[in-house]
Amino acid sequence: MLEVKNVVKKYKNFTLNVSMELKPGMITGLVGANGAGKSTTFKIMLGLVNPDGGEVLINGMSVKAYKNSGKEDIGCVLADSFFPDILKIKELKSILKASYKSFDEEYFVKKCEEYEIPMDKKISELSGGMKAKIRVITALSHDSKILILDEPTSGLDVVSREEILAELRDYMEKDEERSIVISSHISSDIEKICDDIYVINNGEIVIHDDTDTLLFEYAALKISDENYESLDKQYVIAVRKESYGYECLTDKKDYYLENFPDMVIEKMNLDELMLILYKGEKL
Amino acid sequence: MKGLFIKDLKLVFKNKFLLVLMVLFSLVGFVGMDENFMIGYFTLFFTGLAISTSGYDERNNTIAYLLTTPVSRRDYVIEKYIFTTCFGFIGYALSVAISFIGCHFIQGKPYDVTALSLGLFIFLIPALMIPINIKFGTTKGRLITLAISGIIAFIIGALVPPLLMISSVTEFTFDEEMAITEYVVEVGLKTYLIAGGVLLAILGAYFISFFISLNIIKKKNY
Incomplete structure (x- = not known):
């Protein structure tokens, strides 16, 4: 159109x-x-x-x-x-x-x-x-x-x-x-x-x-400095440095939930997603 | 394009105070105003009112919105020229009528027909201002128009006195002087020739001005 x-x-x-x-x-x-x-x-x-x-x-x-x-x-x-x-x-x-x-x-x-x-x-x-x-x-x-x-x-x-x-x-x-x-x-x-x-x-x-994919498939991975190096980054879109370590934006939340059950994975809204993109570094 | 005309008409009639002032001037024009001043002032006033619609368009960045309606950039430019010229012409026609009635029936003096030609020169103003306003906006446009008018006045001021001096020291033969006098008398009698010349010059100026405006607006980002 x-x-x-x-x-x-x-x-x-x-x-x-x-x-x-x-x-x-x-x-x-x-x-x-x-x-x-x-x-x-x-x-x-x-x-x-x-x-x-x-x-x-x-x-x-x-x-x-x-x-x-x-x-x-x-x-x-x-x-x-x-x-x-x-x-x-x-x-x-x-x-x-x-x-x-x-x-x-x-x-x-x-x-x-x-x-x-x-x-x-x-x-x-x-x-x-x-x-x-x-x-x-x-x-x-x-x-x-x-x-x-x-x-x-x-x-x-x-x-x-x-x-x-x-x-x-x-x-x-x-x-x-x-x-x-x-x-x-x-x-x-x-x-x-x-x-x-x-x-x-x-x-x-x-x-x-x-919109549904953005809201339900995208998520923030919160990991420490030590674990960041060993993180499987194939589905990481952007990374933002935080005081506790790193906040990573992924569009494959389920992949990390299944393979990294101990990782802190948080759902996010559009504002939080944009913050990682703007303040962080795109991979 | 009909919407553009309606918009500009409505904007012009927002200046109610100025329109009342115009009526008062008309009354004065009947009883004692010089026809040259009357025609020049009225035509300039009406032309100015029409040009002022560009300022309103600019203040709310209305041009951008108008171009999203069924109006092309070309339509916008055409409308500005037609509207300004028509409005100026209303002022011109009104002032000619008022000053003519004033001269003939109230003041009882002969009508100075050269005023008809001089008034037409006012129509050169839109030809100058419309492309400048489209390119630079009305605020900068006014300054640029003033600057250009100043330059033109300076050139005329600098060139005319030396030319007059040259003409004053030139010695004509009797036959040449007679020929010039006859020509001046003939032209003087046929004022419509001067008016025709002025009209042609204005049409030429409008033609050039329109294509400059069109070229500017096509490249402009809103």
Whole structure:
């Protein structure tokens, strides 16, 4: 559905080099620290940043050749970009109505009412939660096939985040051909909603796996300095030095459970996994 | 592209205070304002209002979002030129009408038709500013436009006085002087020729400016 093929973008002190695939019916997460390259990847997907190499294909067509009519199929939330905040919600509605053939005015108004977003208020006058919601409602208010969402839940409380995630689940349920690619600093949101996850670090995809595999097959091996040298490292992805010895990231938890029954092996969430990757050394 | 026009119209009408100011100026224009100033000021004001929409687009990084809607980079540039020119033209047409009515029916003095041509020069401003704004943004763009205007003024200031001196020491024969006088009278009578020349120059400037803008926006990362 959406393919990022060997895309390279070079900056003075940073090089992005990513490949990703978004499949129909799936929600794909992109996680990484600030400056890891998430927003640039999203902008390349949307044709906002011109890559130095590689290409982005949407339904087999290069994003460069994507016509205006094709953009009806894409809805997006950008972390740093939206309509001028001086505009009122009702004005935003008329702009969207004139921009998208498939704009669903009824849905837009209904959702604004549901989240108590006043049509007569300027975007700048909305609370942080309302601003985030209006961005998501905007992305969902036309008949899109792909949603590209950069930090849609950023800065929100748990209730607002849950409401936005529920909107995304509803969106997916309406058509099994739809798909979403989403980034978030809040790894629990990604764990809850995504089918597969890409982890990006310093402009490179360092891990890609199903969410279930990441949460249940990946684990932290905690071992002392003496035992580290003799450790079977064939399934160790990254190592981080700790005061007690080493913390090793593996994607074959069962292998170590079976072969090293005395070893301390801990399940981990996405945050803990990323910490080993960022603070440690990749093997 | 319809969405872009609606967005810019809504943004322009956010400046309600300035629009009220315009109405007041119009009233003054009826009773006593010089037509040259009136046309120049109105056209500049309306053009400036239209150009100011780029500032709003930039403040919220709106251009990036707009390009994710069914709008291409080319559409964005085309809309900016059409919107700015149309809005400037509304200012121009209004000021011509107001100053004409003011001169003929209120002040009772002859209308200075050269003001029509001079007002058209204002339309060169968008041709200069749109590519600069797209390349550098509106804040830097304003400074760069000021710098370029300064350079142009300096060149004119440096070149015109020596040229005038040269022309003043040049001795023409009687026939040459007659020919020049006839030419000046003829051209003076046919102000529309000057207006046509100015219009052609503006169209040329727009043509060049548009392709520069297009080239800049295609390479730009948002």
